[in-house]
Amino acid sequence: MSFSELGLRAELLNAIEAQGYTTPTPIQLKAIPAVLAGNDLLASAQTGTGKTAGFTLPMLQRLANGPRPAPRSVRALVLTPTRELAAQVGDSVRDYGKQLPLKSHVIFGGVGQQPQVDAIRKGLDILVATPGRLLDLQQQGHVSLANVEILVLDEADRMLDMGFIHDIRKLLALLPATRQNLLFSATFSNEIQALANRLLDNPTMIEVARRNTTAETVDQAVYYVDREKKRDLLAHLIKEQQWYQVLVFTRTKHGANRLAEHLEKQGISAMAIHGNKSQSARTRALGAFKAGKLQALVATDIAARGLDIDELPQVVNFELPNVAEDYVHRIGRTGRAGSDGQAISLVCVDEHGLLNGIERLIKRDLVKHIAPGFEPDPNAKPEPIENGRNKRGGGRGRGSQNAGNRGQRQGKGAGDGQQRPPRRRSQKRQQA
Template sequence: MTFAKLNLSTPILDAVSELGYETPTAIQEKAIPAILSGRDLIATAQTGTGKTAGFVLPILERLSGERKRRAKRLRALILVPTRELAIQVEASIVQYGKHLNVISMAMYGGVDSEPQKQQLIDGIDILVATPGRLLDMVHQRALHFDELEVLVLDEADRMLDMGFIGDINKIIDRLPEHRQNLLFSATMPEGVRSLAERAIDNPVEVSIEDNRESTPQISQWVVSVDKDNKSTLLSHLIKEHEWTQALIFIRTKHGAAKLVGQLEKRGINAESIHSGRSQAVRTQILADFKSGKIGLLVATGIAARGIDIDELTRVVNYDLPDDADDYIHRIGRTGRAGACGEAVSLVSMDDFKRLCAIERRLDQIIERKNIEGFITKKELPVSNLNFVSKGAVTRKPSEGKQDKSRAKAKGAKAGSKPTNRPQKSSESSSAAKSDADNPWLRNRKK
């Protein structure tokens, strides 16, 4: 399959070719024809599968004809969860539409709204926006939806996780009834399903299997460390292994700022990106990280959503995520295009339940490594993968505590239901499988 067979016009095909892309990815091959046919679409696809081009290319095709723009009007609306993603998607529109007379803009909070209002005065074709800022503009009567043709909900699960469902429903209520609706989501929880039922009519459904858990490019390993020694251990690893590039995930913006300060005291240059920094600063830091001017970037999970780098060599989980799928998404940023990548997790006993959930999700034990000089007070046990069947939901810690109390009261009984606590094992480690691939980048011309 080639892009030429997807019924895209010559200007779009030329732009795609100039970017070095030869063949469509699985999501593009399935989504583009459905969107071009005018059908609504629900697509389940992870970040890094080429999903952005999967909806941008057919939207550009639809809007490519000459048409006079009217003030404060738009023809396509793409809702995204974060400012960084809005910037990234709009940049893709510019790249793919470089030979077309299509005007796009990104709209997000954290910056002065007046320049954005000025951009809307003459009308635009495609608006990429975060829900909150979009509603703010609607209330200011800075834009109208009466000429809207296409609505895209990108990373719908993330928007719901971030509490945007109320804003999204208010926006949908203001849109014209006759429009094309496209929903893209990495996962399909009940909340996303409910949103789809409300917003989407008789859709084509596309699901791209996440094959990253079985690909060989990423070396994963866990270092057991006492919580108070994490920053010291990270500094040691950076210096000892001469890490010049790493995306370091941390739980909070306060923690991000603190960690950068600790690294700098030890002579290590690093930057941080989180919601507490201004949009202008965040945009500049992202650009510097992508260009290589910044080698070590400490980021909270939400702030890192817009980071997409072709050749990222290393991801470090300073703090493990609460959701096992988030771990897969994080490490999927490295090991792309057939290159080797590395995912390192600094794990204390406080993180052990999260590690167990991740290993059950992967159905593998991630290799453990001990670092000389950083022996922990208590060694991490090995997860019991048989405790929960693959794909099952891990119970909440409170339920685990209840099980533990019941087990204590009843005593150990043969054949009794196990508690939510992994069993210790004498095994020291198991070779790690790898977990990421980006078929869009894989198809670049060599």
């Protein structure tokens, strides 16, 4: 099926063609007609499946013939967990909507707010925002959400992970009771399903891939190594296998900095991105990496969420994540849109429990290697693991016991693990 058969208008079809796309992805085939029909949507798909266009295209079409936005008001609101993902969505809105008379803007923290205030002042058809900055501007009276027709929660699972649930609740209370809601998540965790029950009205459900599956196009392997030899092993693999573009994940900001410095000393061009880096530094590092001027980009999970890098060949888990589902998110950066990719995990004795939890989650055993000269000490004892977000240990299997249980990780304060009796449409949205 072609995009023209999905009922999209000529201006959007021209923009799609200009981007070089000819055939809709599976999630686009399912999501575009549902959104055009005005349905609420609950969609799960792996990264790299084209979900951004899956909601951007029909959203643009639905807004195209509507009224002009009132001053300081917004007709469609897209919430994302990170600055990078907000920028990526904003680019899609601009690229696909360039032939339509719609105004859009992206706002996030870490940069001055005045240009954002100026952009909102005359009203916007589409606002892409991170929750914190949007709340700040709303509380200062710079933006009204009373006229929102379409709400999109993108990467909703990550927003819950990052503790945005309270901000999201505050924002939902500012929205009109009647609107279209689109919720996108990489996984359908219990917390996401609970949020959907409160937010969505008779939604169309889309699950492109089986829950917590990893792409078949990604070659996954493990290298066993002692913790103190990991940095040298990574440098060795990059040089020996001639990796020219590798995204490396660490647990902590400090660990990302140290690893990037170590790689530089080994003659490998590398930079780190994480929450403590300024937005300009993060943008500069990502730009250099995409342009091929940087061999290794070292990132924490939060900073790497939403990175859109075409045909990224290698992802390395320098440290395994404490939550098994994050492994799926990480390696989803490679093997995208049918391209081949490679995901390597460097695993020390501390992480054997985490590895077991990951293999149970993805329902497959990963190929194990030991690199000559980097053989692990068979008598090494595991030490507790610190997580960059919550300092919870996981080295002796605790991480695997809690793998996928985000409710425990974010604590009872999140409040979205409780099932609630069904309400009428207006009540549900007013109280969400």
